[in-house]
Amino acid sequence: MNKKLLALILGAGLVLAACGGGDDNADKDTDKSTDSGTTTETASVDAEKIVSAKCISCHGQNLEGQGNFPALNNVGSRLSEDEILNVIENGRGAMPGGIISGDDAQAVAEWLAAKK
Numbered sequence: 001m002n003k004k005l006l007a008l009i010l011g012a013g014l015v016l017a018a019c020g021g022g023d024d025n026a027d028k029d030t031d032k033s034t035d036s037g038t039t040t041e042t043a044s045v046d047a048e049k050i051v052s053a054k055c056i057s058c059h060g061q062n063l064e065g066q067g068n069f070p071a072l073n074n075v076g077s078r079l080s081e082d083e084i085l086n087v088i089e090n091g092r093g094a095m096p097g098g099i100i101s102g103d104d105a106q107a108v109a110e111w112l113a114a115k116k
């Protein structure tokens, strides 16, 4: 019971951290979305923010890697954008696939590919 609640809270926190609101399935038929101001959602994905929310727990605070988790701060020198995307979507070894997908995965792959 308590665990469930905790999971819920953590989950909500993650979602909030990952995207300052607004996703494809947010209020469809907008008469007026409740969030005001800076809405640059659809096309712009903040790759760095996504990585901070979803990847650093394994890959390290600064993507420097830790233990069995490879560094990502230079992954662009090893893998192409496509290869990175493939790892993100399908996973590899102990790396779980599908943590992020779609535009998010694409943007993160591009961002990481530039890290050399």
Ligand code: HEC
Pocket (backbone or CB within 6 Å): 051, 054, 055, 056, 057, 058, 059, 068, 069, 070, 071, 072, 075, 078, 079, 084, 087, 088, 092, 093, 094, 095, 096, 099, 100, 108, 112
């Ligand atoms: C549960 C821990 C975990 C999380 C969370 C995680 N990874 Fe990984 N990741 C791994 C492990 C373990 C490997 C090494 C896989 C292997 O040995 O083949 C890896 C490998 C990778 C690689 C390949 C690195 C290389 O040098 O070949 C990329 C790229 C990568 N992860 C990206 C990400 C991204 C982007 C995220 C966030 C969306 C993420 N990872 C989240 C555990 C994780």
